[in-house]
């Protein structure tokens with residue numbers, strides 16, 4: 175059934191709560207890639223041009239202790255948004271209370287406000303209370319009380335059932351999708367509901383425990399699953415190989431074993447890796463086959479693996495990629511990601527979809543983004559969509 179969208183709403187003079195996914199790569203207050211902000215502009219502009227007062231909520235990174243907060247403030251994001259919109263954006267450095275409420279009361283029609291990172295609510299007085307990430311009912315109710323209507327444009331967060339998406343929606347009469355949400359559902363749905371085969375999924379990155387479970391479900395849908403990046407070494411450990419100091423999720427090793435047994439040759443692991451003595455671009459590094467030597471950590475897939483992956487990809491008709499093949503932020507470990515990205519760009523007969531905050535940053539930074547069919551703002555979200563799961567953020571949007 176069709177979903178209610180922002181264009182179905184009467185916005186004039188309304189306080190429009192908008193959940194966006196501004197979870198962009200950020201380091202020392204500097205935004206690495208603003209694709210997710212740019213992608214939300216059409217809905218923000220639409221709300222503003224139609225006389226709505228846009229009140230934007232987003233998370234940024236993950237906050238588990240007080241110390242995580244300063245580096246994950248929304249302030250630089252609000253500044254970037256202001257530059258992109260070419261108009262002032264009010265930033266409120268808090269997520270609740272009179273400062274926020276007064277700022278909202280002071281908005282004029284067409285104004286845009288960004289509040290502080292919704293995950294600041296996950297840590298209160300030094301305690302990890304997960305009010306946002308645990309969908310605390312009081313928090314969703316409170317945020318809902320700040321607006322008249324709710325627009326959810328955060329496709330990237332649609333796989334989370336958090337206070338700022340599902341919580342607000344359950345306290346609002348109606349929730350509408352934004353244009354980005356609508357576009358993503360159309361594109362990803364079109365490619366993966368009935369994918370053209372061979373269908374190859376590429377899975378890398380660092381969120382091993384989050385995403386390893388996805389593989390199990392993907393086995394039923396994809397013809398091949400290529401594993402790279404930090405995802406690799408939990409599988410190496412499951413095979414009894416040496417992993418040195420590489421990224422590993424110890425409590426997922428058993429699951430990795432089960433997946434390996436079930437997958438047979440559907441799952442393809444890298445056969446060589448670029449290994450370094452430290453997590454540092456300038457550390458001594460080399461390429462090794464198989465086992466990761468003691469004292470080294472694997473930070474990229476090696477050239478043999480790239481060639482083997484390309485051999486699988488060359489006949490693919492649908493490719494979905496989430497998670498970089500290595501620590502592409504450091505030039506010495508960017509090659510695997512670059513080569514795979516470049517190769518996908520040559521597959522003109524295939525639908526090639528890249529999803530994820532860092533994956534998108536990688537293909538854009540490496541200059542291959544415009545050769546791909548679709549760059550999705552969803553990482554985990556696009557994967558779960560791909561698995562055929564109902565995404566709670568989408569389910570909470572009203573039908574037309």
Ligand SMILES: Nc1ncnc2c1ncn2[C@@H]1O[C@H](COP(=O)(O)OP(=O)(O)OP(=O)(O)O)[C@@H](O)[C@H]1O
Pocket residue numbers: 378379380381402403404405421472473474496497498499500501502503529530531532533534552553554555
């Ligand atoms: N071998 C590795 N060891 C450690 N980190 C790695 C390795 N390979 C890739 N990474 C890191 O993985 C990170 C990206 O993973 P992540 O799972 O967040 O992907 P994503 O595309 O951002 O998806 P999402 O949107 O779900 O976050 C990058 O910062 C990259 O440096």
Ligand SMILES: O=C(O)[C@H](O)COP(=O)(O)O
Pocket residue numbers: 195197235236330331334530531552553554555
């Ligand atoms: O980057 C993402 O996948 C989304 O913004 C969700 O972030 P999370 O994995 O920290 O919940």
Ligand SMILES: [Mg+2]
Pocket residue numbers: 530531532553
């Ligand atoms: Mg990421």
